Amino acid sequence: MAGIAALEAIYLIKGGINKSSVSSNEKELFNAGSAENFSNGKTYPYLSNQFFLRRFEDGGFLAMSIKCTHLGCVVNQDSKGFACPCHASKFNKYGEVMAAPATRPLDLFPVIIENGEVLIDTTKPFKRTSYLKSQLTYA
Ligand code: FES
Incomplete structure (x- = not known):
């Protein structure tokens, strides 16, 4: 019994530290x-x-929604950025629209870097009208 409890404790501790969702101040x-x-x-x-979590050439991070801003299909990565399989919208690596019918860039999730760890606030993506360098987060 003590062995099982110890294993559960280890599982919970590891899950809490590595690649898990943590609720903090109502953020996921x-x-x-x-x-x-x-x-x-x-x-x-x-x-x-x-x-999608992108680390750019200068080290900045951007977390972009996988949902196309046209009607919400899941986009695929391609050599230039992202392509939507539903109606052929294309986005560059910054998530900016390269081909319609989508009219605005992929939405973003806030990225926070704390103690060297990359945390993504998955509570709710936010809309943007263009890519700005100020959207990047650095370690
Ligand atoms: S849902 Fe992506 S182009 Fe229509």
Whole structure:
């Protein structure tokens, strides 16, 4: 019995620290892990959490919604950014519209870097009209 309780305790502790959702101040924070684990110039899909995490060439992070801003289909990564399989909208690596019918960029989730860990607030994505460098978060 004590062994099972100890295993459960270890499971809960590890789950709480590594790649889990944590409620904090009514936010749902997803811990994607240490910033140093993400290479510059790469996009990492977190489809079950509804976002792509992009680390840009200068080290900045952006978490973009996987949902197309036209009618909400899930976009796919491609060599230039993202493509929607439903009506062919295209987005660049910043999530900006490159081809209609979508008219606005992919929505963003706030990224917070705390103690070197990349946390994404998955409570609610927010809309934007364009990409701005100020949207990036740095370690
Ligand atoms: S839902 Fe993506 S282009 Fe229509």
